[in-house]
Amino acid sequence: MASEFHWYELRTTEPEAAADFYAKVVGWTAMDVGSAEHPYTVMATEKGGVAGIGHISLTPDTAPSWVGYVAVDDAEAYVERLAKAGGTVRTPAEDVPGMLRLANVADPQGTPFVLYHGLQDGAPPTGAPGETGYVGWRELIATEAGAAFDFYSGLFGWTKAAAYNMGPMGTYQLFSAGAEPIGGMMTQPAKGDPPHWNYYFRVSALGAAIVRLGAAGGMLVNGPQQVPSGEWVVQATDPQGATFHLMSVNP
Secondary structure, three states: OOOEEEEEEEEEOOHHHHHHHHHHHHOOEEEEOOOOOOOEEEEEEOOEEEEEEEEOOOOOOOOOEEEEEEEOOOHHHHHHHHHHOOOEEEEEEEEEOOOEEEEEEEOOOOOEEEEEEEOOOOOOOOOOOOOOOOEEEEEEEEOOHHHHHHHHHHHHOOEEEEEEEOHHHOEEEEEEOOOOEEEEEEEOOOOOOOOEEEEEEEOOOHHHHHHHHHHOOOEEEEEEEEOOOOOEEEEEEOOOOOEEEEEEOOO
8 A cells, every 4th residue: 555645744943933824824723732842733623633833943954844744654664665765864763752653854856754653543634635724735846756756656656647748847747645646746947946845735715815824924925826636726935934835626
């Protein structure tokens, strides 16, 4: 069975402010589950946690950003497989006591993500197709998308779905982790920009979410635009500078 993204984490300089921002824009409820030494906020729907927010210190090598957690059945085994396939292990597998075991890693092109397996039964809710409050799409902007797909397919069992010719921007390749596509990959059009994953948060109506975004101090970067699925998307940044996307069936 193919592995999938099951958690998303914002690493930011101002976690409390960020939690307030995303609660207003996406509609999540913020729940403090950390400690004084290790503050952490879970952002949840009525069904449970969807994402987390933790603190980073700003340095020349760090910036606020979202990272995705891919669920596997054995974190150590996948770390070894990733390293053999040319990926980078940034931190070895370690426990979050009683919750999960995780390793911070990067693909061969330097794109960060997390490998993890849960230490408890069950997994975070992913939502029904089209349900608001969940991540509806994952998008890899790669240095070279063909090589990136080969890496993730070999590691996680992802398969190719439809591909779209984007003209001068190249090919947008959809991928599946089962019957239906869960994301897309493309080669970075602007050479020199670092490869990265984008995550799309579902909202009920995009226009209303854009208004909330501006009122909460975020910035609209691109869109709204309609994509081939018929849905509407925007790219934005939060007040601390982290990039994220919103999507909705309603403009």
